[in-house]
Amino acid sequence: QQIQIGISACLLGEKVRFDAGHKTSNYCRDELSRVFHYVPVCPEMAIGMGTPRKTIRLVDHQGEIRLTATDNSFDVTDAMREYALGKSQQLDFLSGYIVCAKSPSCGMERVKLYDGQSGYSRKAGVGIYTQILMQQQPLLPIEEDGRLHDLGLRENFITRVFAYHDWKSLIA
Ligand code: SF4
Numbered sequence: 001q002q003i004q005i006g007i008s009a010c011l012l013g014e015k016v017r018f019d020a021g022h023k024t025s026n027y028c029r030d031e032l033s034r035v036f037h038y039v040p041v042c043p044e045m046a047i048g049m050g051t052p053r054k055t056i057r058l059v060d061h062q063g064e065i066r067l068t069a070t071d072n073s074f075d076v077t078d079a080m081r082e083y084a085l086g087k088s089q090q091l092d093f094l095s096g097y098i099v100c101a102k103s104p105s106c107g108m109e110r111v112k113l114y115d116g117q118s119g120y121s122r123k124a125g126v127g128i129y130t131q132i133l134m135q136q137q138p139l140l141p142i143e144e145d146g147r148l149h150d151l152g153l154r155e156n157f158i159t160r161v162f163a164y165h166d167w168k169s170l171i172a
Helices: 027-035 076-089 127-135 152-170
Strands: 005-009 036-041 058-062 064-069 097-098 109-116 121-125 141-143
Touching: 005 152, 027 036, 064 076, 076 127, 097 127, 127 141
Parallel strands: 005 036, 005 097, 058 109, 097 141
Antiparallel strands: 058 064, 109 121
């Protein structure tokens, strides 16, 4: 039985991005798929945003982080949090997760975070969905697609997934 890991759906070629495009990771799709069974998730599609859709971004309103349309026409923070909380519990069988970098929903770190007053951004945000997933499953190995091109980081991630899978099997 293959080890199951979650993955941002756009990395497998699913046309779920804001522009109805995808962000296929050849390495994930063609190589790692021989080792792992994927459970693809697109949080933005899951909360009903559809394709094509307006882009969203993380905005810091004096310490309160919101996930809003780039043109400020809507706010999906609460919907995304609620979805992420429920989904994190449903996905407790996973042994790892690969997320799409830079996304305000899926990004793991260094996501653009805009200042609500000045409008300037700094690479200091965490995607709302992944942030809640990490809070709910703190031991789950998570990595960004781009970092898997680095041999050392790749081996480190795969090793952590196998170790976590073994540990979960032991305590089951
Ligand atoms: Fe969907 Fe996440 Fe990919 Fe954005 S980064 S298209 S929310 S799976």
